[in-house]
Amino acid sequence: MKNRTDMRCHADEVPGMRTVRRRYVVICVLSWLPPGLGLASMVLLLGERGMSLAAIAGLFAAHSLTVAALELPTGGLSDVLGRRPVLATAGALNMVACCLVGLGTTVWVLAAGMVLMGMSRALASGSAEAWYVDTVQTSAGPDAELRTGLARGGTATSAALAAGLLLGGALPWLLGTGTGSGLGAGLSEATSGVVLPLSVPLLLGAALRVALVAYVLAVLREPPRPRATLRSVLRGVPVTVLDGLRLGGRDALVRRLMLSAAAAGGALGVVELLIPGRTVELTGASGSGALAYAALACVGFVCCGVGSQLAPFAARVAGGGERAVLICLGSGVTGLLLLAVTASSTHLLAATVAVTGFCGFYVGIGAVTPNQNALLHRRVSSAGRATALSVQSLALQLAGALTGLIVGVMRPGPLPWLLTSAVLLAGALLWVRPGEERAEQATTTRPAPTVE
Numbered sequence: 001m002k003n004r005t006d007m008r009c010h011a012d013e014v015p016g017m018r019t020v021r022r023r024y025v026v027i028c029v030l031s032w033l034p035p036g037l038g039l040a041s042m043v044l045l046l047g048e049r050g051m052s053l054a055a056i057a058g059l060f061a062a063h064s065l066t067v068a069a070l071e072l073p074t075g076g077l078s079d080v081l082g083r084r085p086v087l088a089t090a091g092a093l094n095m096v097a098c099c100l101v102g103l104g105t106t107v108w109v110l111a112a113g114m115v116l117m118g119m120s121r122a123l124a125s126g127s128a129e130a131w132y133v134d135t136v137q138t139s140a141g142p143d144a145e146l147r148t149g150l151a152r153g154g155t156a157t158s159a160a161l162a163a164g165l166l167l168g169g170a171l172p173w174l175l176g177t178g179t180g181s182g183l184g185a186g187l188s189e190a191t192s193g194v195v196l197p198l199s200v201p202l203l204l205g206a207a208l209r210v211a212l213v214a215y216v217l218a219v220l221r222e223p224p225r226p227r228a229t230l231r232s233v234l235r236g237v238p239v240t241v242l243d244g245l246r247l248g249g250r251d252a253l254v255r256r257l258m259l260s261a262a263a264a265g266g267a268l269g270v271v272e273l274l275i276p277g278r279t280v281e282l283t284g285a286s287g288s289g290a291l292a293y294a295a296l297a298c299v300g301f302v303c304c305g306v307g308s309q310l311a312p313f314a315a316r317v318a319g320g321g322e323r324a325v326l327i328c329l330g331s332g333v334t335g336l337l338l339l340a341v342t343a344s345s346t347h348l349l350a351a352t353v354a355v356t357g358f359c360g361f362y363v364g365i366g367a368v369t370p371n372q373n374a375l376l377h378r379r380v381s382s383a384g385r386a387t388a389l390s391v392q393s394l395a396l397q398l399a400g401a402l403t404g405l406i407v408g409v410m411r412p413g414p415l416p417w418l419l420t421s422a423v424l425l426a427g428a429l430l431w432v433r434p435g436e437e438r439a440e441q442a443t444t445t446r447p448a449p450t451v452e
Contacts, residue, residue, distance in 0.1 A: 028156040030212040034205030036164020038402025043200040066118025075390025083131035090123035095209035103203030126389030150370040154308030162301035168201035262399035263427025307366025329428035335361030340417030
């Protein structure tokens with residue numbers, strides 16, 4: 001154990017690792033700031049364009065279905081073709097998508113923008129993280145310390161989303177949305193209504209995507225890989241995807257990682273579904289409830305970032321990554337239980353307890369991800385890394401959608417929260433049986449399972 005620890009400490013000191021980590025953090029910021037900008041304004045913008053609530057729901061469904069359909073094929077494409085071209089393509093597609101959604105005035109243009117946005121999201125899923133792990137392990141060996149860099153990437157992602165949410169909500173207001181005067185009115189008049197104040201956050205997101213593409217092409221250098229041809233891509237992607245799906249069946253640790261990710265996804269889906277209604281109940285009006293939810297969502301991103309930053313500390317205190325996953329998921333369960341016991345009350349004390357539970361849940365979820373992914377990357381090779389991350393992401397999304405559908409037909413109150421707590425608790429109990437030391441020993445004595 002001491003030799004392995006020394007090896008990892010030495011690996012973390014390899015020259016250039018700080019540069020690699022910094023580039024990964026910059027990519028995380030440039031990747032997630034544009035979605036954050038769109039969170040606060042996109043629904044309002046679509047409504048301003050004359051879209052009904054049903055049409056808006058259909059547009060978001062088109063985005064979600066595109067992501068789900070392409071999650072695994074694009075993960076395989078990243079493994080076969082390379083991280084750099086896939087990330088650059090994702091940025092370019094998202095730039096076009098932001099322009100279409102920000103400037104579109106018909107449902108077909110907006111639908112094309114949402115589909116392109118989904119394609120971009122699927123392409124980018126896991127590629128940056130896979131590049132970071134590939135680069136670190138190529139330079140410092142398979143036992144290189146990964147958790148710190150993954151934690152900083154998670155913190156950067158949460159911070160970018162929080163900052164984007166605040167900026168995206170503030171920009172239309174600063175431009176004079178709804179006042180009929182000021183810069184916003186002049187902008188709308190000059191463009192015959194094509195550019196609205198609510199369009200500006202999305203257009204700023206498009207500009208940031210240009211910066212992302214330029215940064216990726218300028219600084220991302222990949223470890224050597226076989227030259228890809230059209231034939232190798234067409235043959236390699238389906239094989240890589242199938243092997244990625246089979247990996248959980250033959251590796252118990254990976255299977256636990258996927259199941260616990262699904263449990264976390266179910267919990268996240270329910271929190272995002274139920275919390276807006278809770279804020280309306282507490283404030284007494286839909287307008288103030290929406291504002292409170294925006295502020296609370298920003299706090300959630302901040303708490304998730306704090307949790308990511310605490311992930312290496314949690315692993316040290318817990319004595320290993322698996323125990324850290326157990327403890328952090330347990331923290332999330334505690335937060336959900338606090339939301340459950342306050343579900344039927346609007347008293348100030350109950351609201352305070354509920355906010356505490358909300359923050360505790362996001363801190364726990366934020367700390368879980370770097371520890372889970374550090375374990376995952378020691379069990380898969382570079383040839384299937386992005387695919388494994390895509391499988392994990394798909395499990396999270398599908399579980400979130402399924403749990404949301406179940407909870408959506410239940411009566412409001414403590415029961416939906418208790419059911420969600422039970423789902424997350426089941427994910428935590430998967431890690432009661434320790435096995436990280438055995439997994440690490442297997443990784444150091446033989447190659448990790450390959451996905452070819």
